Amino acid sequence: MRPRGRTRPRTRTRARSTARRSRRSSYAGRSRPRSPDSSGTLRVSDAFDVAVVGGGIIGCACAYELATRGASVVLLEREQIAAGASGRNHGLLLTPLDAALLPMAARSSATYEDVVRDAPLRVHLDPSPIGLLIVAEDDVEREAAREEAETAAACGVPIEAVDGSALRELEPALAPELSSGWLLQDGRRVDPAALTVGLALLARERGADVRTGETVRSVIRGSGRVTGVVTDRGPILASTVVLAAGPWTATLARPLGVDLPIAGARGWLVHLGANGAGPSRLIGRAGWHLVSERETPAFLTARTWAAEGSRPFVGGLVQPNPDGTVLAGGSRAWAVTEEPEDPEVPRKILSSAVRMFPGLAEARPLAAWWGVRPVTPDDRPIVARVADGLIVASGHGSQGVILGGGTGELVAALAQGEPPPFDPAPFAPDRFARTMV
CATH class of the missing domain: 3.50.50.60 (FAD/NAD(P)-binding domain)
Incomplete structure (x- = not known):
């Protein structure tokens, strides 16, 4: 039912409006099947x-x-x-x-x-990117973070290496052992x-x-x-x-x-009341992505993931919400049904988030969700x-x-x-x- 008093939505540009008007006749005159x-x-x-x-x-x-x-x-x-x-x-x-x-x-x-x-x-949509900070603790993670940042740069994302005091200035609540990272000008949030x-x-x-x-x-x-x-x-x-x-x-x-x-791949999210203990931008632990063609520390490949069987993978991604709460995630596991098969995964996600932001140990868990996503090789x-x-x-x-x-x-x-x-x-x-x- 059309809401009362609502006019037909505008198209985004005159060129697109003209193109879509011309397409409206595409089905005119076609015989439709009848049931x-x-x-x-x-x-x-x-x-x-x-x-x-x-x-x-x-x-x-x-x-x-x-x-x-x-x-x-x-x-x-x-x-x-x-x-x-x-x-x-x-x-x-x-x-x-x-x-x-x-x-x-x-x-x-x-x-x-x-x-x-x-x-x-x-519908909330950030007008501009809030930034993604990929952080690392040791040499393996630093190499993974560098490779991920350079891959993003090749796709047009501005990047910047940060460490030491510059990193602390960006994210004061970050765990001290996470000593280096890359800042990507990327990431808009939408509901x-x-x-x-x-x-x-x-x-x-x-x-x-x-x-x-x-x-x-x-x-x-x-x-x-x-x-x-x-x-x-x-x-x-x-x-x-x-x-x-x-x-x-x-x-x-x-x-x-x-x-x-x-195939189906399950992912989990944990929603936390952060009380100021979380990040000001997206924070990803190096190596949290799943992509297809790279066998390097930065990327878990589809083949590597398949070889691990059904064991859930828990990475680290912490996201601040506009309302001051935090979403923690970065997990995946093969899914045969819609029901969660490993009730420990939300706890592992929370533990990963706390390792990145120790202050989240006092945060109140608000909810946990899961969903089954369709994946290809x-x-x-x-x-x-x-x-x-x-x-x-x-x-x-x-x-x-x-x-x-x-x-x-x-x-x-x-x-x-x-x-x-x-x-x-x-x-x-x-x-x-x-x-x-």
Whole structure:
């Protein structure tokens, strides 16, 4: 339902407004599939141009972009919008340490500026980076911090080496044994749950049918193409189905003969009342990242992680919130179910945070959360048309917020048969087949 008195949201520039107006005719005149009810009567309300499966940041961004372009869209979420990992994360817009992801990340940031301006709820987004300080204790960590900083610099992030009194001036509460580091001018905070809900509300304002509490059981295929989905409430027909169901995307695609290397990875967060004992910017212990192609102290690779089996990895990332509280995280473990399999992980996260900021030992724990993130072997998402009528948008790992808006734009272009907004090759699933030859 459109809020009373609300006018149609503005587009971000005249050029973009003109482009989107021209796209609104893309679905005009197309015949939409129709779904019969039990009496054989056609139910037009259950026939759409696009059915998007998944109400996380990726699915909501896809629905938002498609609805903005004039497509009839149904967004299907089995629980509530942002109920999973999209509402349970740090909400950080960090520069990806992978040049192939930079255009998608840039598009995402631009989209979120629109959401902050237009959404019918308040969405916090830092106007500028608050800074990321990568700290180190010994020679191994110092080398890891240097490599991570130089990788960020190659992706356009300003960096600066800091140690001694300069480091203490930046973060007086930091543990004394953390004696050196690198300051990166990076990291904007956004409320991830509000951002995801904002995308869904704007999609609905622009005509999307947003359905929560409706579970997709399977994808319908007929006459050589995908034609819709079956939910626990019945069939829904669509010219295009977008699978943005996180780690469950592969399960929905497999019966169609589409094998996707997407697995679940659980991450935890601990929320603390810091009482001034925390940092003034993002603080990461050297080596807390997971990336794909580096076998060095700075980076835990997908292969190294797989070799460790199901043992949780707990790094160190401490984030100050605008309200004075602190989020501590930097963890991951393979996930088979949504239930937490290691109740000790939040304690380990808290212990890691206290080693970095001893004053947090007196902080009051407010809550602990976990979410299951979809990951791929190379830590890049799969965003591509994988069959006639079927698009996949999943595998973003811990970068769902960073890449969500750009993913929505790419999916909208794929669904409409338009030129992509950036090079889609890094997100094609056949890249995995090529690496196995």
